[in-house]
Amino acid sequence: MKLRVAPHALGDAAGWVAKSLPNRPSVPVLAGVLLRAVDGGLQVSGYDYDRSARDTVPADVAEGGAALVSGRLLAEIAKALPAKPVDITSVGAHLELVCGSARFTLPTMPVEDYPALPDLPGPAGTIDAAEFAAAVAQVAVAAGRDETLPMMTGVRVEIEGDRVALLATDRYRLAVREFEWQPDDAGLSATALVPAQTLADTAKTLAQQGGQVRIHLGESGQGEGVVGFSGTARHTTSRLLDGGNYPPVRTLFPDPDKVTSHATVTVATLIEVVKRVSLVGGKTTPVLLTFAPDGLTVEAGGTEEARASEAMDVTFTGDTLTIGFNPAYLVDGLTALGSVVARFEFVDAFKPAVITPADEGGESVPGYRYLIMPIRVSR
Structure with a gap:
């Protein structure tokens, strides 16, 4: 050579x-x-x-x-x-x-x-590389890191015609992103559970080359199947995870009729406040958010009686609500929104909260939902 x-x-x-x-x-x-x-x-x-x-x-x-x-x-x-x-x-x-x-x-x-590399499975459809990378990043953040629970370390890809849904959960949070793509077969129906880290790395790299990403799927199955992704000059394949018993995570989202209160906040400001307040307790010590018509108060307590609190503006509808969250999970979700304003929806302080990107009027922008489980905190 x-x-x-x-x-x-x-x-x-x-x-x-x-x-x-x-x-x-x-x-x-x-x-x-x-x-x-x-x-x-x-x-x-x-x-x-x-x-x-x-x-x-x-x-x-x-x-x-x-x-x-x-x-x-x-x-x-x-x-x-x-x-x-x-x-x-x-x-x-x-x-x-x-x-x-x-x-x-x-x-x-x-x-x-050296072993022979697997061939790319048959082509299934295409999507803009930048759009695909953004969607994957929004979902992969919620995937599990515990290798003893391999199913939780994947991103579930659900395809129905020209609609794609990406889902990931580590049991404490759940992210769902839906978007349109260009399938080769308008009647395609398929599911695949792809390792989240592989999917995120691949999508990010192919986006840097621009253009379109082609997704390759073999037979729609589980376990040892293979999925492929190709761009201008690069392609990658990944073994699929066994997703045969993937839980029905969509049922975790609350019934809209049971939502009792909602709030809209500025994403960047809330991220800064949560990061500051959580300094007294660390990444896993819960932060306590009190939503009220006159504002939002973020509090945290740490060891040796160290405490912190900070108030900020919020638009809130409903009865005053105090709820605790893992600060790292909360910041991850807010960062993944990709919007200036976030909308929170609550059933009560003990049920999962749903965070979505919001428009200037405070209404949810469809396409992305991030569900986060609350943590009971005693004052």
């Missing part, structure tokens, strides 16, 4: 693929990235049996071939190269990178020991 490639192209591709590599690979070759010289380009690929990533960048190829080298080491080197063309050459059991006066020699691993 012998080729010349731009340093920024190599750095971007190696850096993106290296993110998908396992921290503790079951076999040494899974820590590598596969470099393959193809007609007019360089393919950079990584795979750990759960997730695959491939990027193709322009290159002047003198000789075809392939080499397998340490992925993270290559990414670090590529990121540090000067702004000069990079010559990559296979020399025996090594790979040489020459960029200006900088020269690196990397040991290679047997290419034949």
Whole structure:
């Protein structure tokens, strides 16, 4: 293999693929990235049996071939190269990178020991890359982090024709985002449970390239199925989580007829107040919000009798209500709204609250809902 490639192209591709590599690979070759010289380009690929990533960048190829080298080491080197063309050459059991006066020699691993990357499933439809990334970010924030509950670490994708819904929950909060897309089959009906971190990383990266994201779905099933996402020159696949027993989370949203009070607040101001007040208690100590017609008071208590409170403006309809929340979960939800104003809806202080983006009149903007469970707090 012998080729010349731009340093920024190599750095971007190696850096993106290296993110998908396992921290503790079951076999040494899974820590590598596969470099393959193809007609007019360089393919950079990584795979750990759960997730695959491939990027193709322009290159002047003198000789075809392939080499397998340490992925993270290559990414670090590529990121540090000067702004000069990079010559990559296979020399025996090594790979040489020459960029200006900088020269690196990397040991290679047997290419034949590297597993074949899975093919992309059949195409299902497309959506604007930036819109997709924004939607995924709004939902992934509510996904669980506990690997002992793998179902909670995923984002459930529900497709019905030209409508897509993304759902995620860690049992203490729930985020739902709905949007339209362009399906290849107008009658498509499918569900998939995708690892949240993989989905978020993929959507963010493909958005940086712009254009459209194509979603690839195999048979609509559960368990060991595969989902794929492709952009201009990059594509990734991910093993699906087993979502056969995914709970009916939509039933957690309260009946609109049972909502007894609602409030509208400025998002940025409330985030600042919650962060300040929660300093006395830390990230997991609840903050207490008292909504009243004359304003909102945010309070928190910590160890050694440390306490804090702050008042702010609010537009509130209903009887005075005091409710406690995990401050980190509350800030996450407010940040994910993507709006200047937030609308809170309450049944009572012991039922889940629903937060939505709001327009200037204080009415909910459809498309995104964030449900957060209250925490009982004794004063």
